[in-house]
Amino acid sequence: MSVNGDFTPFAKRMAGEGLPDVAIRTFKYYYEKLAAGSTGLIAEDEIEPVETLPDLEKLPAGLATEGRAALSRTVLLKLNGGLGTSMGLEKAKSLLKVKSGYTFLDVVARQALAARVPLVLMNSFNTHDDSLAALSSYGELQGRIPLDFLQHKAPKVLQADLSPAIWPQEPELEWCPPGHGDIYPALVTSGMLDTLLDNGYEYAFVSNADNLGAVLDPMLLGYFAGEGLPFLMEVADRTHADRKGGHLARRTSDGRLLLRESAQCADADMPAFQDYRKHRYFNTNNLWLNLSALKRVLVKREGVLGLPLIRNNKTLDPRDESSPPVYQLETAMGAAISVFEGAGALRVPRTRFAPVKTCADLLAVRSDAYILTTDDWQVVAHPDCRVCPLDVTLDNEYYRLIDDLEARFPYGPPSLIECRRFAVQGDVRFGRDVVCRGEVEVVNASAGQGVIADGSVLEGVVKATDVNRYPR
Numbered sequence: 001m002s003v004n005g006d007f008t009p010f011a012k013r014m015a016g017e018g019l020p021d022v023a024i025r026t027f028k029y030y031y032e033k034l035a036a037g038s039t040g041l042i043a044e045d046e047i048e049p050v051e052t053l054p055d056l057e058k059l060p061a062g063l064a065t066e067g068r069a070a071l072s073r074t075v076l077l078k079l080n081g082g083l084g085t086s087m088g089l090e091k092a093k094s095l096l097k098v099k100s101g102y103t104f105l106d107v108v109a110r111q112a113l114a115a116r117v118p119l120v121l122m123n124s125f126n127t128h129d130d131s132l133a134a135l136s137s138y139g140e141l142q143g144r145i146p147l148d149f150l151q152h153k154a155p156k157v158l159q160a161d162l163s164p165a166i167w168p169q170e171p172e173l174e175w176c177p178p179g180h181g182d183i184y185p186a187l188v189t190s191g192m193l194d195t196l197l198d199n200g201y202e203y204a205f206v207s208n209a210d211n212l213g214a215v216l217d218p219m220l221l222g223y224f225a226g227e228g229l230p231f232l233m234e235v236a237d238r239t240h241a242d243r244k245g246g247h248l249a250r251r252t253s254d255g256r257l258l259l260r261e262s263a264q265c266a267d268a269d270m271p272a273f274q275d276y277r278k279h280r281y282f283n284t285n286n287l288w289l290n291l292s293a294l295k296r297v298l299v300k301r302e303g304v305l306g307l308p309l310i311r312n313n314k315t316l317d318p319r320d321e322s323s324p325p326v327y328q329l330e331t332a333m334g335a336a337i338s339v340f341e342g343a344g345a346l347r348v349p350r351t352r353f354a355p356v357k358t359c360a361d362l363l364a365v366r367s368d369a370y371i372l373t374t375d376d377w378q379v380v381a382h383p384d385c386r387v388c389p390l391d392v393t394l395d396n397e398y399y400r401l402i403d404d405l406e407a408r409f410p411y412g413p414p415s416l417i418e419c420r421r422f423a424v425q426g427d428v429r430f431g432r433d434v435v436c437r438g439e440v441e442v443v444n445a446s447a448g449q450g451v452i453a454d455g456s457v458l459e460g461v462v463k464a465t466d467v468n469r470y471p472r
Contacts, residue, residue: 005035020189022303023152029304030329040309042260044269047249055347067222073202076112080209081124088401092127094209099372109138110377115216121148149190154178156326165316165326181307181331204289212379213354214286230293231343235281236350247279258338263310283334284353307331359405364392367413393423428464
């Protein structure tokens with residue numbers, strides 16, 4: 001057993017699971033920081049706000065021509081390791097139907113085909129088989145570049161003595177994902193980075209599979225290639241709704257840009273962290289990588305990029321608060337902005353950040369307030385939509401899981417194109433051809449299920465009364 005900083009048991013466990021040397025050394029780097037007392041916190045007095053940035057909407061139009069010329073040297077890389085368990089899924093979240101009968105992965109595949117670039121997925125062991133099976137119908141994507149590579153896994157660390165977490169009743173709970181910062185060692189250990197470079201690819205556009213606003217924009221590519229940047233982060237204006245998410249800042253010691261996540265912020269600094277007028281930009285997790293620059297840094301650092309540590313406090317079994325407290329040692333992909341000398345950030349419109357994290361997000365995107373373009377396969381607001389992104393709130397007790405959502409909206413979402421806000425409290429089932437206008441709040445305070453009748457036009461506060469109640 002490891003006590004107070006002995007890495008040997010971790011190395012043996014990881015080697016026994018077949019994890020490659022680079023993954024083991026990367027985990028050792030973070031474990032030694034933990035054992036030395038590092039919390040991964042970034043203090044407010046160590047950083048300063050970023051006041052201004054280049055703006056995508058103000059770039060010269062000619063950059064799009066330069067970007068199109070660079071497409072033949074570019075790949076579309078999507079993070080696709082998530083199962084969507086928070087929405088009740090037991091398969092890759094990207095296989096969920098999101099718009100016009102297409103799944104996230106369908107949309108992503110068509111985006112790659114429209115741009116004529118290779119598609120590469122970073123899968124987990126859980127998403128590999130299903131995702132590749134789904135892509136088998138897209139024969140045009142098959143080529144010299146493999147369709148995916150696998151992320152690693154990391155041991156959980158007991159907080160009591162910094163030894164490996166052991167849980168014989170469910171051994172898989174002894175392991176956790178190391179955060180999407182694992183993309184960098186995984187590109188190395190899978191051979192994907194060398195494969196891309198050997199085939200003449202210079203640039204990678206990286207984003208989450210569930211962010212349908214993240215299309216490969218030629219103007220962005222033209223800017224990235226033309227500026228000769230090693231790394232570029234797309235950021236958007238932070239609002240009150242984003243106050244708990246990570247923000248961009250500048251390190252006072254050397255002037256480099258950095259990303260600070262909430263888990264890297266001390267309680268005393270939290271008011272400043274959440275001040276979105278002070279820290280104006282958040283990371284969309286849309287990143288641009290110069291693959292040669294990445295290779296140079298990884299070679300110099302012997303495969304260990306050395307991203308800032310994120311020490312997450314968890315319980316060993318996330319469903320059992322009485323199970324032993326553990327640390328999950330994670331890194332954020334965007335944190336590499338502080339590693340690359342000369343890395344940049346670019347302000348982009350909010351439309352490039354349209355992730356689907358909850359059933360409420362999914363209902364909004366599935367509604368008529370959004371359309372799926374057929375030229376670049378991007379989900380965008382309908383031209384007639386009054387307010388986008390829509391403010392949709394669903395009662396978590398009845399709509400958190402996808403099966404519950406679809407049972408209560410059996411005919412699909414109501415029309416939301418004329419809606420500014422849509423909220424549901426209680427258990428309500430919606431009929432077909434329901435229209436919502438203005439600000440709509442549907443309330444059912446009864447023990448039974450309320451029903452909104454077919455063809456209803458909803459405005460203001462609507463009570464789903466007992467007259468339309470069905471037993472649950």
